[in-house]
Amino acid sequence: MIEKLLQGKTAIVTGAGSGMGKAIAQLFVEQKANVIFADLNIEAAKAASDSFSSENVKAVQVDVSNNEDVAALFQEVEEVFGRLDIVVNCAGVPQVFTEVEDLSIEQWDRIMDVNTKSIFLTTKYAAPIMKKQQSGSIINIASIAGVRARPGLNAYCASKGAAIMLTKALALEFAPYKIRVNAINPGPADTPMINQFLNGDGTLIEEDKKKIFLDSVPLGSLIQAEDIAQASLYLASDLAKIVTGEILNVDGGRGI
Numbered sequence: 001m002i003e004k005l006l007q008g009k010t011a012i013v014t015g016a017g018s019g020m021g022k023a024i025a026q027l028f029v030e031q032k033a034n035v036i037f038a039d040l041n042i043e044a045a046k047a048a049s050d051s052f053s054s055e056n057v058k059a060v061q062v063d064v065s066n067n068e069d070v071a072a073l074f075q076e077v078e079e080v081f082g083r084l085d086i087v088v089n090c091a092g093v094p095q096v097f098t099e100v101e102d103l104s105i106e107q108w109d110r111i112m113d114v115n116t117k118s119i120f121l122t123t124k125y126a127a128p129i130m131k132k133q134q135s136g137s138i139i140n141i142a143s144i145a146g147v148r149a150r151p152g153l154n155a156y157c158a159s160k161g162a163a164i165m166l167t168k169a170l171a172l173e174f175a176p177y178k179i180r181v182n183a184i185n186p187g188p189a190d191t192p193m194i195n196q197f198l199n200g201d202g203t204l205i206e207e208d209k210k211k212i213f214l215d216s217v218p219l220g221s222l223i224q225a226e227d228i229a230q231a232s233l234y235l236a237s238d239l240a241k242i243v244t245g246e247i248l249n250v251d252g253g254r255g256i
């Protein structure tokens, strides 16, 4: 792999305590970025970042759906690192398969707030910093569920479909400032989240995982967190300097 692709850059990665966010944040540090590991679960964010030099990383507790938390996060990045080049919106919550008449208002609001409103909030606070710099890369981890629906995933599909369209709208809005905005659609991935789609308590058995998820992927394997990290590295780096508004499926062909 090409090394030091992110030398001199500073990144915020949300959801960096687990799964894809953790893999993205760790790869970015290996590629020489300064990285804020942001997560609601601060212990997980600290554990994900503690093998790196404290000069290059910082773990911050944030609820990405909370305006005050997100505003404080972006103030902190400027104070600690003095600039901001990359934001990866990876924090997300799943939906246990639920028919729409059984879905509570609170469940709907939570899924939309964490998966979609969070992107509005982070870009709202990233915009002034990146516009001043006349550069930046924002990457939204959406989902193949944002373009291919599944029964019982009504709110989740809607939240990711909105994330995809918000990516395109922001790409156009920010293009005059040389700020790029792209999204990645992971297919079913081998992370702690996958078990929660079926029963919410993580007790999904391997047979269910295969029947529901694996069989839907033409390439025949679940997506790994590292697959999403490598796609994020491309979009974050200058290798993708002319790429914006792109929705990259990293899904083993699930979206075909």
Ligand SMILES: NC(=O)c1ccc[n+]([C@@H]2O[C@H](COP(=O)([O-])OP(=O)(O)OC[C@H]3O[C@@H](n4cnc5c(N)ncnc54)[C@H](O)[C@@H]3O)[C@@H](O)[C@H]2O)c1
Pocket (backbone or CB within 6 Å): 014, 015, 016, 017, 018, 019, 020, 021, 038, 039, 040, 041, 044, 062, 063, 064, 065, 089, 090, 091, 092, 093, 094, 114, 141, 142, 143, 144, 145, 185, 186, 187, 188, 189, 190, 191, 192, 193, 194
């Ligand atoms: N796992 C899959 O099959 C799959 C498929 C497509 C898309 N995705 C999306 O990829 C992203 C990463 O998922 P993952 O599989 O790595 O999940 P994960 O559950 O392993 O990690 C999600 C992280 O987000 C954090 N988080 C949750 N709510 C938060 C909040 N309000 N504020 C801050 N942090 C919060 C959690 O603490 C956790 O560390 C999510 O947006 C998810 O919707 C996942």
